[in-house]
Amino acid sequence: MNADMPGLVRAAYDLGVRHFDTAANYQFGRNETMVGSVIRELGARGEVTIATKGHTRQQRRGLSAADSKKKLLAAFEGSLRRLATDYVDMLYIHDVSSPEDMNEPGAIEALEEFRRSGRARFVGVSTHTNMADVLEEAARGGFFDVVLASYNFTMADDKKLEGALRNAAAKGVGVIGMKTLAGGDRLPNDDTRAKWSRETITRACFKWALRDERVTTVIPGFTTREQLELDFSVARDLALTADEKRFLADKKVKLGMGFCRQCGACLASCPRGADVPTLVRTHMYAAQYGNLLAAREALDAIEPGRGVEACRSCGDCEARCAHAVDIPRRLEELRMFSA
Amino acid sequence: MRARHGVAAWALVIIPALLHAAGSAEATAPPRRWGKFEFGPHAVGFRTMERYDYSRTFRDRHGPAGTVRPGERARPVLIYLWYPAEEAAGAPRMVYGEYSFAAPRDPELFPLVSRLQEREIYSALYPFFQGQRGGVVDLMNVALAAVRDATPLAGTFPLVVYHPDLRGAPGENALLCEYLASHGYTVATSHSVGGMLRDPAADLDDLEALVRDKEFIVAALRDWPQYDGDKLALAGNGFGALSALVLAMRNTDVDAVVTLGEWTAGAGRAELVARCRGYRPERFSAPLLSIVDGERSPAVSASVDSLVHSTRFLATMAAAEPRGFSNYAALAAAVPGRGADRGDSSYVSLCLTVRLFLDGHVKGSVEALAALAGAVSGAPPPGVEAVRVAHAVPAPLRDEEIAAVFWEEGVTAGVALLRRLRAEGAAAPIAPAALNTLGYQFLAAQRLEEATEIFKLETDLYPGSANAWASLGETCAYAGRADEARGCFKKTLDLLSIDTSLDDEMRDALKSQAEAMLKRLGG
Numbered sequence: 001m002n003a004d005m006p007g008l009v010r011a012a013y014d015l016g017v018r019h020f021d022t023a024a025n026y027q028f029g030r031n032e033t034m035v036g037s038v039i040r041e042l043g044a045r046g047e048v049t050i051a052t053k054g055h056t057r058q059q060r061r062g063l064s065a066a067d068s069k070k071k072l073l074a075a076f077e078g079s080l081r082r083l084a085t086d087y088v089d090m091l092y093i094h095d096v097s098s099p100e101d102m103n104e105p106g107a108i109e110a111l112e113e114f115r116r117s118g119r120a121r122f123v124g125v126s127t128h129t130n131m132a133d134v135l136e137e138a139a140r141g142g143f144f145d146v147v148l149a150s151y152n153f154t155m156a157d158d159k160k161l162e163g164a165l166r167n168a169a170a171k172g173v174g175v176i177g178m179k180t181l182a183g184g185d186r187l188p189n190d191d192t193r194a195k196w197s198r199e200t201i202t203r204a205c206f207k208w209a210l211r212d213e214r215v216t217t218v219i220p221g222f223t224t225r226e227q228l229e230l231d232f233s234v235a236r237d238l239a240l241t242a243d244e245k246r247f248l249a250d251k252k253v254k255l256g257m258g259f260c261r262q263c264g265a266c267l268a269s270c271p272r273g274a275d276v277p278t279l280v281r282t283h284m285y286a287a288q289y290g291n292l293l294a295a296r297e298a299l300d301a302i303e304p305g306r307g308v309e310a311c312r313s314c315g316d317c318e319a320r321c322a323h324a325v326d327i328p329r330r331l332e333e334l335r336m337f338s339a
Numbered sequence: 340m341r342a343r344h345g346v347a348a349w350a351l352v353i354i355p356a357l358l359h360a361a362g363s364a365e366a367t368a369p370p371r372r373w374g375k376f377e378f379g380p381h382a383v384g385f386r387t388m389e390r391y392d393y394s395r396t397f398r399d400r401h402g403p404a405g406t407v408r409p410g411e412r413a414r415p416v417l418i419y420l421w422y423p424a425e426e427a428a429g430a431p432r433m434v435y436g437e438y439s440f441a442a443p444r445d446p447e448l449f450p451l452v453s454r455l456q457e458r459e460i461y462s463a464l465y466p467f468f469q470g471q472r473g474g475v476v477d478l479m480n481v482a483l484a485a486v487r488d489a490t491p492l493a494g495t496f497p498l499v500v501y502h503p504d505l506r507g508a509p510g511e512n513a514l515l516c517e518y519l520a521s522h523g524y525t526v527a528t529s530h531s532v533g534g535m536l537r538d539p540a541a542d543l544d545d546l547e548a549l550v551r552d553k554e555f556i557v558a559a560l561r562d563w564p565q566y567d568g569d570k571l572a573l574a575g576n577g578f579g580a581l582s583a584l585v586l587a588m589r590n591t592d593v594d595a596v597v598t599l600g601e602w603t604a605g606a607g608r609a610e611l612v613a614r615c616r617g618y619r620p621e622r623f624s625a626p627l628l629s630i631v632d633g634e635r636s637p638a639v640s641a642s643v644d645s646l647v648h649s650t651r652f653l654a655t656m657a658a659a660e661p662r663g664f665s666n667y668a669a670l671a672a673a674v675p676g677r678g679a680d681r682g683d684s685s686y687v688s689l690c691l692t693v694r695l696f697l698d699g700h701v702k703g704s705v706e707a708l709a710a711l712a713g714a715v716s717g718a719p720p721p722g723v724e725a726v727r728v729a730h731a732v733p734a735p736l737r738d739e740e741i742a743a744v745f746w747e748e749g750v751t752a753g754v755a756l757l758r759r760l761r762a763e764g765a766a767a768p769i770a771p772a773a774l775n776t777l778g779y780q781f782l783a784a785q786r787l788e789e790a791t792e793i794f795k796l797e798t799d800l801y802p803g804s805a806n807a808w809a810s811l812g813e814t815c816a817y818a819g820r821a822d823e824a825r826g827c828f829k830k831t832l833d834l835l836s837i838d839t840s841l842d843d844e845m846r847d848a849l850k851s852q853a854e855a856m857l858k859r860l861g862g
Contacts, residue, residue, distance in 0.1 A: 004440035006487075028460065029476040030436030037431055082480060224446050290450030293457040 004030060009038040011225055013048070015232050021148075021176075021219040023053040023094055024079050025297060036083035051090035051148070051176075051219075052079045053126055055301075068106025069113075076114055090146055090176075091120035095301075097129035097264075099137035108143065122146050128179070129262040129277055135164035139171040146174035151215065152182040153208040153248055154259045154323070169214040177209045177218040182259040183288045192256040196247050199230060204244035206234040221289070260284070260325045266317035274310040275302045276317050276327060283330040286337050295337065308335050373484055374673055375687050376514070379522035379694075384424030384489030385433060387441050389448070390416050392555045395548075397535070410447045416552055417443055417452065419509040419528050421520040422565055423496055424489035433487055435670055436479030438510030454537050455530045459508035467667045477674040478667070484517045491563075497570030497594075497701045498560060500553050500586075501528035502579030504600075504663070506538055512576060512599075514666040518690045524572075524697065525565050527556050531579065541578060541608065546615055549582040554590070572701045574693070576600055577663055580629075581612045587625050589617035595700040596649075597693050598629045600663035603642045624648040624734050628696040630689060632658040633724050640727075648734035652711070654692055654726040656685055664689065688723045735765070738773040745777055750789040754796050761800060771801045771840070778810055782817075790814050798827075805834035805841060809849050812856060821860050828853040828860075 004027065009020070020039070022031045032052060039045055054075040063071070076091060091114055096102050102125050114120035124146035127134040131149045138144040147168065155161055168175055182205060192201075209218050220231045240248070247253060260280040270276055278298060286295035299307060308331055317327045372378070391413040398412045419441065439459055443452050460475060468474030499519055503511050509528045516526040533539035534548040553573070560566050572595040575583030580602030587593040603609060612618055623646050631639045633655040643651050658664055669686035698707035711728075745753035760768035778793035794811035801807050812827030831853040835846055 004437055005442050024476075027436060027440050027456075028472070028479045030434070030440050030479045033434060033436065033480050041431070078476070223442060223449055224444065227446070290446075290453060292450060292453040293460065294453075296457045296461060 004034055005223070006034050006038050008222070008225065008228060009035060010042065012228055012232075013038070013042055013044060015228065016235065017228075017232065018047060019049045019051070019217055019219070021051045022083075023092075024075055024082075025053075025055055025094070027293070029078070029082050032079055032082035033084075036085060040084050045085060049089035050083060050085065051092065052083065052088050053092040053094035053148075054079065055094045063106070065104070065106040065109070068104065069110045070106075072107055072110035073113065076110065076119070080119060087119045087121060089121045090124060090148075091115075091122070092124050092126045092146075092148055094126055096125045096127050096134060099133060101125075102134060102137055102144070103141070112143075122174070124148060124174070126178070128281055129264060131262070132158070132160040132164040135161070135168045135173070135175070138173045139164070139167040142171070144173060146176065146216075148176045148178055148219070150179040150262060151175070151177035151209055151218075152180050152259065153205055154182050154254045154257055155261055156208075158261070165212075165214050174216050175214055177215050179259075180209045180218045180220060181205045182257045183284050192253055195250075196243075196253070200241075200243050200247050202230050203234050204240065204247045206231065207238050207240055207244060208248055210234065211238050211240075255324045258325050259323070260321075260327075261323060263322075265322065266320050266327065269316040269320035270310070271314070271316065272310040272312060273306055274308070274317075274331075275306040276311075276331075278302050279308055279311070279334060280325060280327060280330055283334045287330070287333060292337070295334075299334075311335070373514075374669070375684060376484075376518065376690070378484055378518060381423035381492060381521050381523055382426045382489065383485040383517050383520040384422050384427075384487075384491060385437075385485040385517075386420055386422075386488050387443075388418040388420060388559070389443055389445055390418060390555070390559050392416055392551070395551065411445070414552075415443075415445070415448050415451070416529050416555055416559070417441070417448065417509075418556055418559065419516075420560075420563070421485060421513075421516045421526040422563075423492040423494075423520055423523055423525070424486060425492055427486045427489045430486045430489065432482045433485045434479065435481045435483060435510065435513065437487065438513045439479060439508065441509075451532075451537060452530075455508070455532070458506055458538065459510070462506055463508065463511065463665070463667065467671070474671065474674070478670055481670050481673045483513060484521065485513075491565055494565065495567035496523050496525050496565050497567055497572060497697070498557070499524050499526045499572045499574055499697065500556055500583075501526055502549065502553055502573065502575035502583045502586075503528060503531050504576045504665075505531060505541060505578035507531055507576060507579065507665070511665040511667070514669055514686065515574075515690050515693065519694060519697070522694050522698070523702075525560070525563065527560055529553070529556060541611065543611060543614055546578075546582060546585070546611060549579070550585050550589075550615070550617075553582060553586055557590070570594055570701050572596065572697055574599070575602070576665065577602060578608075581608065581615075584623065585612060585615050585618055588619050588623050591622065591624075593625045595697055596625050596627045597696065598627070598639075599689075600631065600658065601639060602629075603638045609642065620646055621648065621734060622737075624731060626650045626652070626696070626700040626731075628652040628654065628693065630654045630656060630664060630692065632656070632663070644729070647732040650731045651729045652696060652726055653728075655724045656688065657724070685723075692723060692726070736760070736768075738769050741769050742773065742777050745781075745793070750781070750792050754792060757796060757800065768800070771797065771804055771807065774800070775806060775810055778814075782814065787814060787817055791818065803834060803838055805831045805838040805849050806845070808834065809853060812853070816856060816860065825857060825860050828856050832857075 020035050022035045024032065039048060054072055091111060093107050111123040115123050122145035124144045125134060126148035128150045135147055135149065138147050165175060181202065206218060209215050222228045222231055260277065262277045262281060264277055266276040282295045282298040285291045285298055311331045313328050315328050321327060391411060393413045395414040396412050397414040398408055400407060400412060402408050439456055443449060464475045464478060501512065501516060503509060509530055519526050529552055531539050531549060533545040539545035539549060557571065571592050573583040573587055573593055574597040576599040580598035583596055583598060587596045627643065627646060627649045629639055629643050636655050640653055643653055666686060695707045695710055698704040699711055741756065744756055757768050774793065774797045778790045778797065781793060782790035791814040794807060794814055797807040798811055808827045808830040812824045812831065815824035815827060831849055835850055
């Protein structure tokens with residue numbers, strides 16, 4: 001949830017939600033405080049699992065492994081303090097995009113220290129980019145217990161991701177899905193919205209992910225009780241209705257969703273080195289989630305010189321994109337937002 | 340009606356008694372401490388209220404493609420409300436982040452509110468902490484005094500409407516708002532949002548939007564169970580002070596106004612506010628407290644000086660941060676290693692000074708008034724350098740106020756009032772046209788004698804007015820006093836050539852009327 005609404009967290013618990021995902025940088029730590037205070041107020045710490053995340057990307061720049069570890073440990077301890085708990089169930093390194101990110105020594109040592117001391121039951125990474133490589137590395141390395149990965153029905157034909165999921169599952173790596181709605185329910189395509197109801201789209205998307213036995217659960221964000229109830233309604237019955245099947249089978253829908261899989265194919269096409277996948281994801285936060293603060297934070301995390309200012313609207317990235325993401329338009333909108 | 344005081348020059352007034360008064364006022368109740376703060380006797384509740392001002396649209400009816408936009412198009416106002424509350428034992432106190440991230444229930448508002456949250460963090464908090472994210476995180480988790488959604492205390496309390504700075508946030512002075520609520524005020528505010536844009540500019544349209552938002556809050560809170568319709572105060576910070584002043588000029592129910600910081604700073608702001616609809620300094624008579632940074636006080640001082648019909652207090656103190664008077668420095672002082680005593684002491688003094696001013700001028704607290712009046716000698720509270728005061732010059736009665744005396748208290752009282760004002764030196768205690776119109780209104784109401792009295796008064800006050808004599812001639816003729824009427828119309832003709840207030844059309848009309856009446860009256 002990206003809003004400060006303790007009542008909604010309580011409502012989620014009452015409805016039956018038992019896994020709560022947060023992060024140190026969500027609302028500058030306020031989100032952790034809110035989740036922690038509600039769980040404590042409910043006396044439900046033993047009944048729920050709590051996941052949180054700590055960022056290393058900016059910390060790692062120019063830092064030694066020892067300094068990186070020190071900063072990350074301080075960040076994790078801050079999370080425990082805000083969550084008002086002695087331990088978290090899952091502790092992620094936030095937003096990694098490559099095996100190199102995952103295996104940074106300082107981060108590994110910090111996670112291991114938390115896991116060994118019982119302050120984190122399971123450790124893992126979250127990823128929006130190069131999910132297949134990250135999952136493969138988690139399966140190969142044996143260190144990580146869980147991967148929080150962007151995963152939705154627009155990726156159904158991604159053979160590489162499919163193989164990585166299979167390997168991760170075989171090695172006992174837990175997979176939790178995010179971005180399951182492929183960019184929220186504010187779809188960019190009017191035709192899709194006109195053809196399919198919001199309920200059908202939402203339920204079909206969640207069922208598609210949750211019917212996959214390799215996926216433990218998903219973490220949809222919500223800001224209203226209606227969204228919460230709609231999202232959670234699938235928990236009682238994962239069987240697809242005829243409408244939902246038709247939606248998932250509609251080939252135009254996948255293109256119409258315009259969901260960026262963060263495959264990174266566009267990166268090589270940009271002559272100025274813009275971080276196109278992150279910029280497109282930032283656009284999703286701003287335009288589809290309506291979460292402009294998250295968008296601003298994502299923009300800030302981009303390396304200097306690789307932000308929207310690097311784009312000259314040449315369109316090479318769009319030509320390279322195999323998934324018909326209208327990248328130039330989104331970057332143009334993002335330029336207006338960030339001005 | 341508010342008491343109007345005599346003329347007084349600026350005087351240097353130190354306010355040593357303020358802290359003592361606060362201490363004694365709180366002595367009867369156990370102090371509620373927050374750092375160096377001692378809150379008042381009441382627990383504090385906080386809630387948000389989502390309202391729409393249906394008199395204004397915020398989103399165009401049609402989108403870029405020409406289709407009708409779904410959802411609410413009226414202007415949203417997310418009201419932040421602090422109020423005296425019942426004790427909620429064991430209830431968690433709010434942290435600052437809850438003010439920053441207060442979320443709307445209407446999902447359509449989420450993008451707007453998210454943008455405003457982003458504005459506070461990147462425009463105010465990051466600069467305050469020199470770009471250190473950790474400082475922002477710590478600030479978000481500073482616990483304050485309010486309890487979210489606590490049960491409102493029974494009773495009514497004065498309303499204070501707070502106007503944030505131009506791109507300020509509702510929480511920029513949350514500590515002050517909590518503090519006032521603990522002392523028995525309901526305090527309301529909202530984000531600063533431009534007319535059709537998200538970020539307001541320092542222009543006329545957006546100033547109007549900000550004023551109207553706060554007017555809307557005053558109206559919306561009439562349904563609040565603690566609403567006291569007789570006691571209303573405004574407070575504004577920086578640009579918000581301008582909107583508070585304009586609102587006070589429009590709404591004579593405002594009992595007191597507090598301004599924080601450099602509201603006159605910025606190119607063209609004085610001209611801007613002067614062009615705002617309803618800007619009438621001559622109608623500003625509410626007592627005013629302006630708290631300014633000592634080094635920058637001359638500009639504000641000059642502006643405050645011009646509001647001569649208000650009793651004005653100008654308090655100078657060092658602003659805790661370059662952005663002026665907000666609670667960020669005081670909050671940072673609560674975080675170990677972040678803001679060590681950068682602003683909590685002076686902020687305590689700021690809150691105290693504001694509260695005493697409001698207690699005195701809104702609640703009529705004798706103790707608070709005594710503290711302010713007795714502050715001529717002694718030492719100021721820590722952080723406050725000095726307070727100057729200038730008493731109000733009585734505002735001239737407006738024509739409509741004088742007319743009301745004629746209708747409500749009688750013509751004899753009205754005539755006596757105007758004669759007294761003339762004797763006191765007012766050359767034109769009422770506009771001749773207004774007095775003349777009043778006479779005809781009485782005449783139309785079949786109150787001939789009273790109308791005659793009014794026209795007689797008009798000829799006494801303005802003996803060179805040809806129109807006044809013609810009007811008196813008319814009533815005398817109606818009353819059958821032909822001699823008197825003839826005298827009046829002859830006087831009218833005599834004055835036509837020398838009455839410079841007449842235009843040609845009026846002069847011709849009066850000439851025709853007087854000649855016709857003299858012909859009819861004969862003699």
